[in-house]
Structures are given as C-alpha cells and as structure tokens.
Amino acid sequence: xxxxxxxxxxxxxxxxxxxxxxxxxxxxxxxxxxxxxxxxxxxxxxxxxxxxxxxxxxxxxxxxxxxxxxxxxxxxxxxxxxxxxxxxxxxxxxxxxxxxxxxxxxxxxxxxxxxxxxxxxxxxxxxxxxxxxxxxxxxxxxxxxxxxxxxxxxxxxxxxxxxxxxxxxxxxxxxxxxxxxxxxxxxxxxxxxxxxxxxxxxxxxxxxxxxxxxxxxxxxxxxxxxxxxxxxxxxxxxxxxxxxxxxxx
Ligand SMILES: [Zn+2]
Numbered sequence: 001x002x003x004x005x006x007x008x009x010x011x012x013x014x015x016x017x018x019x020x021x022x023x024x025x026x027x028x029x030x031x032x033x034x035x036x037x038x039x040x041x042x043x044x045x046x047x048x049x050x051x052x053x054x055x056x057x058x059x060x061x062x063x064x065x066x067x068x069x070x071x072x073x074x075x076x077x078x079x080x081x082x083x084x085x086x087x088x089x090x091x092x093x094x095x096x097x098x099x100x101x102x103x104x105x106x107x108x109x110x111x112x113x114x115x116x117x118x119x120x121x122x123x124x125x126x127x128x129x130x131x132x133x134x135x136x137x138x139x140x141x142x143x144x145x146x147x148x149x150x151x152x153x154x155x156x157x158x159x160x161x162x163x164x165x166x167x168x169x170x171x172x173x174x175x176x177x178x179x180x181x182x183x184x185x186x187x188x189x190x191x192x193x194x195x196x197x198x199x200x201x202x203x204x205x206x207x208x209x210x211x212x213x214x215x216x217x218x219x220x221x222x223x224x225x226x227x228x229x230x231x232x233x234x235x236x237x238x239x240x241x242x243x244x245x246x247x248x249x
Pocket of ligand 1: 184187188189212213214217218219
C-alpha cells in the first residue's frame, strides 16, 4: 500500500500497525469468560440441588457433563487469549516493516496450545475443582457416596462422621453455627463470612498479617482472595437444622 510506510515514524512502538481493534476483541473475549464463570456457578448449584433433592443420578451426571463442557470452553478461550497476546508481543518485538499474517500466527500458536490439552488441565480450573469437591462433600453429608469413595471410609463409625461434621458447623471466630460459611483455599478451614472478612480487614488496616483463627492452624497470612463460598457446607447446615426442627415438632 503506497504511502503507508511513511507513517512509521509515529511514536507507537510498532509504527503503523494498530492493535486497538485486537485489544477491543480481547476485552470482549474476557467478557465472554465471565459468562462461562457464571454458567459454571449455575451448573454447580443445580448439581448440589440435585444431590439435596436426591434426584436420580443421571441428571447429576448431565450437570457433570455441562461442567466439563464449560471447563473446555474456558480452556479454549484461555488458549486463544494467550495466542493473541503472544502474537501481539511477538510483532511488537520484531518491529518488522511488513505486516505479518496475524491470523495465521494466532492460529499456529492456538493450535500448539490445543495440542497440549489433557484431562489433567481441569485440575487447574478452579471452578471445576471446587464443583467436584463441593459435590463430594455434600454427598458425604447425605451419606450418598459412590461405591468407590465409600470403600475408603469403610469401617468408620457413622456417628463419628455426624459429630465431626456438626463441629464443623461452628465458626472458630463467632463460636456460633455458621450461616454463610466460607472456606480458606490454603488451609481448608471454614468461617462465617462476615466475621472473617471483618477480621482480615481490620488486621490489614493496621498493616498486620491475618492468621487463620482456627486453633492449631499454621496459616499466618490470610488473603481475602483465599476465601471461597462453601456452598456444600451451607446446605448441610441448613438441612441439618430443618431436620432438627422437624424432629422437635
Ligand atoms: Zn486454617
């Protein structure tokens, strides 16, 4: 294109190639990612509902499949974002005078990433891992373990499991039964959301580290971002209370 290269004296590091279009495409892809996230939240909560209402296993299985599909979409999207970003970086570094075939470059990088896909990737998807854990925990609370899982706890006293889970209903800060439990991803302890958030905030305000309030826990630097909603526990507490109310009536 005549005259085009003369504008390469501009201050942009790449001269005449503008990435603004690419960057806006990237940000809309990131929006799409948040849609995947909320889709995963919905599928998780439906799956937990199904366990709670003890619906037949086949519908729970379909939620599992939905989660796998979401996780795959998420992986693909991440690969695409990575491919585009690294192509942009590559072109910026090269400072080449001729415009490279961006589409081809992105495609190549994308395929290279896709080729490395394996099922183990889902272990890196936080929402997927959480989903599996929460489902397993809720099933444990309901005594609905799958055969394979049940084998490993064989011989454990039923009553002990119940007492154990009931003590887990108590927040180490308020010493009260939790209404909105959150779990610490790092040490696995749970607390009432409001209480732990207040605790971390007040420590951080005084420029101090926040220790896990659970006695005996060695985790000494809690972050707000370590906290995740413990939906399985919340449901277990709720259903336990419902049962208790029914019994006292
Ligand atoms: Zn802890």
